[in-house]
Amino acid sequence: MTLILVMMAAVWAVGAWLKTPVGQRLAVIAVIWAGVIVEHLVLPAEHPLRQATGGSAQVWLVLGGAVALVLAYRFGIARLRDRAAPKEPDLPAGAFRPAELDRYARHILLREIGGPGQRRLKDARVLVVGAGGLGAPALLYLAAAGVGRIGVIDDDVVESSNLQRQVIHADARLGMAKAQSAVIAMQALNPFVEARSYTRRLTPEIAGDLFGEHDLILDGSDNFDTRELVNRVAVQLCKPLIAGALTQWEGQISLYDPARGGPCHACVFPQRPAPGLVPTCAEAGVAGPLPGVVGSMMALEAVKAITGAGEGLRGRLLLFDGLHGENRVISLRKRPGCPVCGNLHPDGWTVPDPAP
């Protein structure tokens, strides 16, 4: 019996040395095994060959069964792995995979976006400040739309009182950093985009570098200091800024882009509101779906700004009254002597339009 096993091992070893495919090596071993089984079935019990090969077929059948089980298990695992990570041919840098073309088919059908627009979305790098009420839908829709790289900065953690409206987070992620939770949700929605989390407060020290790595900034923050900082750095770096804001039932949104015309955020909101005049969501409450409306509009404006579709909200403030179901749009003008955008010479704008 030992001799047969040694023979099988030798077949395997020589096959491996000659780089014979595993299947062929297994086939030769299976033939030897089948020969032994047949020999046990055909020859009389006292035959010396049967005595020399274990005396009965049982032990060989058990051995063969065990090996077959192991092989079937390994084959099954390999199949599952292949299905989970299908092999794709190497694509040229930046090209769409067939699965992406399928995913973005409804965009590609749109005359205003089409293939070139989807390409711009894939090449775009968008930073969202705040993964709260406005950031939640904005981030999800940016990811779904195929924005190639999405950064999110927020220093909060997910709390249960957020979940009434911040739909990017989940009950299972209570206590997790919001930026990290948002990245998990975005990658789950669309594995073809790159999402990066920055779990920290936006400060003047880091804002310049962070904004410099992105083409477009979305501000969904909830306090004046952050808004002021976001606007100032965006103006300095000539980055278009889409900012939304909420109170109880009302929201507002505009695209601030003085580098390409129109006012900056500070032209329109120059003064810090008096304490208590603009209560926060935590103080005054907010209707759950309202940030969904305004945050989705921010993502829509972002898609338009990146692809060049339609007419953006540059120089216009859209006011949404959710309680009465009304929209209003008011024109905005650059404020002469604005301390943020007023002193910059027009020749200073060197960054090309993101949507030529």
Ligand SMILES: [Zn+2]
């Ligand atoms: Zn200004």
